[in-house]
Amino acid sequence: MTKRIIHIFADTPHHYKPMQQFFEQQCRPNAEQLFWVKTPESIPNFVNYKNNAELFDLLERTNAKDQIVFHGSFDMHVWKKLLLSSVTKRCSCVLWGAELYRHTKSNRTIKERIVHVLHALVINRYKQVFALNKGDAKLAQRVLFKRNVNVLPYPLIGMKVEQEREQLTPAKPLKILVGNSASASNNHIDALNKLAHLANENIKIIMPLNYGGEQSYIDEVIKHATALFGDKFIAITEMLNKQDYDKLLNDVHLTVFAQHRQQGLYVAYAMLLMGKPMFLLSNTSSFNYLTELGFEIFKTDEVASMSYSELSDLISKDNNRNPDLMNQHFTEQALAPKWRNMLEQLHG
Template sequence: MSKKILHVCNADNFIPPFIDFIEKQFGLDGHFFWINGDFDFYPVKQHKSAYKVKKSITGQMIGFVKLIYLLNTSSKVILHGIFNPRVILILFLMPWLLKKCYWVMWGGDLYVYQLGEKNWKWKVKEFLRRPVIKNMGHLVTYIPGDVELARQWYGAKGEYHECLMYISNVVDPDMIQEAQAGSEEHLGINILVGNSADPSNNHIESLEKLLPYKEDEIKIFVPLSYGNHEYAKKVIETGKAWFGENFVPITSFMEFDEYLKFLKTIDIAIFNHNRQQAMGNTITLLGMGRTVYLRSDVSQWFFFEDKGIKCLDFNLFNKKFILSKDAKSNSKICLNYFNIIMLRHQYSEIFK
């Protein structure tokens, strides 16, 4: 076990495809996945290289005892987000582990510093998180702005490793070519608003921007299949009241291929998040040559700007499309950077 690379994961949509990626590109002999979470909602197939922590109290106790052993005996530790308070507590109490830890930064695990509800629970968690993040040996992301925020907010000293992180951030050349050939036939303009029922999407503000165009031929699609259900209900009520049948909430989970097919029908996307989020959606749409509106004060805006990718400023929303030459340039840049060869190379550097 001492030579293995340990992956510490919460059950999520990203993890099963990531395990498949590791298996195909590197083989699983050198890797072990410790996974905790709701396996009914996020299924993970049984595998000798994966340990699924059981929901029961006993199962949780056994799982975290096993984690402590694995953390101390593995050569490297890849932390797929740092959300779990128990994992953070273990790292807080065992700081010698941090030098071999690679924090794959998801966004929400960083921006809780800025956006979390500042109550006593937040203060306790931040007390534990601060030294863990500060002394984390390695920071893994492809958005330098997030690394800078980790250094600014927590004094993070870890080495930065540029990495696309997950398959969801890789564009499929065949899909791009097919999308560029033309979107599926539809009347008017299809507009995507947000990517989840997380309040950080700021749906209501986005819908307000669309109100001047409510009499135009537009159809507004809003993915709300996961996140805060009460918040989703409020968004649906508002959207229906303002736009009637032209507001289409998506409340059922779509399989990945089905979702990609849906994205091909989108003309304009609005991602009015107040933090780095929805990058997989954004990258896919930009690769397809679609128009994407973002806030200009978030780290992904500066990331895309640095890569030469053209997005439009949400604050200046006017229902216009990007220029054809910019759409083609965006697609080319996305194909050259967000690809499986790049992802494999980046992880090979981390694993070696």
């Protein structure tokens, strides 16, 4: 019987398409790989399922030796069915972070506590569990009671770095990227308030608000940002293809994150690869993990006291350390052997 590994993705094209290419081209194991994605439409090189009923129909028809990898697992209805399925012992998962942090909120409802227990039960039936950094691995061990959680980051895929760094002039403002999505976990308003003292300077505040958030929240953020920065604020509300998104990341000068958790790794890795300043909250697993590896990361709380000239000096400095460390730790070439080894081990 042919060895098979089945990768299961949520409906996130910016993730599953490059990862499929990475698995097939960069780290193909000694096994056939299949790629499933939750989407209403057929996509080349993928098996699509529209709902959980179709997913479990596919799972029940897998071979007894097939190994299954969930890339992110957020749906408690999937957990509930997996808890009662014989398939689960052949499943592994990569925790993205968001599914962990939901269990750390204070004042959780009874339903949320039941979901927490359900998640812990199903995680402990999985064959292997992985987190994207050491802090999230420790959190998974603590809140899901899973003894062995290994660290295996996703790589930065296909990012082309423009070599020429734009110089600031009266016609070319300092471009600050704030957050990575419309999710309220970005704490956009807090980040905007920390930048408010720069409102009269030659800046542009650029904010991706094109996925992941409620419209009422997006409207509130846009209203607040416009009140602070006027036409110096740019909201991105339409989805960008990868080429345009990468161009945006090449175009900005620095990034400010105000999330209290690990989030926006594609943006973070791109900034590090380009040697651009990045500000993270110092209590996040991302900040601790990256600084432990030697990356130069700035604290979000400090940006509130930094002047325009200080930020201008910061972006004009050559930073070779971060790009060098990115090439060591988070590029496709660095991570392909680790992912290949993980996939090979699934079949023992």
